[in-house]
Amino acid sequence: MSLFKRAVFSEITSHAGIVFSTLLVVWLSVLIVRLLGDAAEGDIGANVVLGLAAFSSITALPVILSASLFVAVLTTITRSYRESEMSVWFASGLSLSQWLWPVMRFALPVAAIVAVLTLSASPWAYGQIAEYRQRFEQRSDLSKVSAGQFIETDEGRRIFFAESPTRPGDELGRVMARIIEPDWLSVVTAESAAIRTEANGDRFLVLGPGHRYDLKPGSPEVRMLDFDRYGVRIESRSDPGALEAKRQKALQQIKARPTLDLIAQADAESLSQLMWRLALPLAVLNLAFIAVPLGAVNPRLGRSGDLLIAGLLALLYMNLINLSRGWIANGTLSFGIGLWLVHAAFLALGLGLMWRRVRMPRSKKRKARPA
Incomplete structure (x- = not known):
C-alpha cells in the first residue's frame, strides 16, 4: 500500500x-x-x-x-x-x-x-x-414492591411504598399501601413485610404488625383495623396460558x-x-x-x-x-x-x-x- x-x-x-x-x-x-x-x-x-x-x-x-x-x-x-x-x-x-x-x-x-x-x-x-x-x-403487582420505590399498579388503583428493612430477617421495612376499591378507599401501613410461599405454591405478601383504615368516599363511615399479621395473596393478572400467548x-x-x-x-x-x-x-x-x-x-x-x-x-x-x-x-x-x-x-x-x-x-x- x-x-x-x-x-x-x-x-x-x-x-x-x-x-x-x-x-x-x-x-x-x-x-x-x-x-x-x-x-x-x-x-x-x-x-x-x-x-x-x-x-x-x-x-x-x-x-x-x-x-x-x-x-x-x-x-x-x-x-x-x-x-x-x-x-x-x-x-x-x-x-x-x-x-x-x-x-x-x-x-x-x-x-x-x-x-x-x-x-x-x-x-x-x-x-x-x-x-x-x-x-x-x-410478575404480579405486589411482587414488584421493592425498597425505596413508589409502585403504581392496576391503572393507579393500588400504590405501594416500602422502606429498607431495619431488622435482621425482614425482606422489607415499613410498608404503606393505598388501595381504591369500588366503594372503599383503604390505607394500609405495616412495620415490615415479606413474601411467603406456601406448600401448595400459593404466594402471599405478609404484613405485620400494622393498621388498616377504610374510608367510604362521600360518607362519614370509617373502619379501623389493627393486625399482627395481614396476608395478601399474590395473584397473577391472567392465567399461564394467556401469559404464554402474550409472550409469544x-x-x-x-x-x-x-x-x-x-x-x-x-x-x-x-x-x-x-x-x-x-x-x-x-x-x-x-x-x-x-x-x-x-x-x-x-x-x-x-x-x-x-x-x-x-x-x-x-x-x-x-x-x-x-x-x-x-x-x-x-x-x-x-x-x-x-x-x-x-x-x-x-x-x-x-x-x-x-x-x-x-x-x-x-x-x-x-x-x-x-x-
Whole structure:
C-alpha cells in the first residue's frame, strides 16, 4: 500500500474511532437516564436496566456506525483541504477520485458489520428486549414492591411504598399501601413485610404488625383495623396460558422477527422491515462515497456551512429510507423499487458531485487582437 493510502486509511480509522466512541457514550447516557426513569415509575425492574441498555445499544449500532463513518471521511478530507495537505497530493499527481479506494477499503468492512447487525444481531436483541419486558409484566403487582420505590399498579388503583428493612430477617421495612376499591378507599401501613410461599405454591405478601383504615368516599363511615399479621395473596393478572400467548406475541413483533421469517412471510409489513435491514449496509457505502466530494471545500471559506449541508444531506438520506419503509408497509411502493430508489438517487448525486469536483475547467480561447 502506498504512503497516500496508508495515511488516508489511518486517519479515517482514527476519526471513526473517536466519533463512534462519542456517539455511543451520548446514546448510552440518554438511554440509561430513560431506563432509570422507567424503573422509577415501575414500568421495568431496576435489575434489568443494564441488560436492556446493552440490548438496545446493539439495535442502535448500525445507525451509529453509519454516522461515524460518514463523519470520519468528511472530516478527514475537509482537514486535508484546510491545512493545504490536499495541494501536496494534487502536486504529486493524485486526484480526488483516488481517495475512493482507501475510503471504500474502510467502508466495506463497516458495511459488512452493519449487515450482520441488521440481519441477525438486531432482531435477536429486539427479541431479548421484548422477553425482558414480558417477564416483568408476568410478575404480579405486589411482587414488584421493592425498597425505596413508589409502585403504581392496576391503572393507579393500588400504590405501594416500602422502606429498607431495619431488622435482621425482614425482606422489607415499613410498608404503606393505598388501595381504591369500588366503594372503599383503604390505607394500609405495616412495620415490615415479606413474601411467603406456601406448600401448595400459593404466594402471599405478609404484613405485620400494622393498621388498616377504610374510608367510604362521600360518607362519614370509617373502619379501623389493627393486625399482627395481614396476608395478601399474590395473584397473577391472567392465567399461564394467556401469559404464554402474550409472550409469544411480543416475541413476534416485526423488529424481533428473524430475517428468514420475514422472507417467508413476504407480506407488506415484513417486506418493509426487510427493506430497512438491507438498506442500512447500502447506505453505509453510499454515505462514504458522498462524503468524498462533500469534503472538498475551499480553505478560504468558513467550515460551518459545508458541514451543515453535509449533515442535512445525510439526515435527508436516512429519513427518505424510513419514508420508503412506510410506503412499502402501506402498499404505496413495491419492495423492489423501494429498496433501490433512494440509494440510486443518492448514488447519482454522489457521481454528479464527484464529476463536478474532479473535472478540469476548460481554458478560454483568447481572441487575437488586430495589429
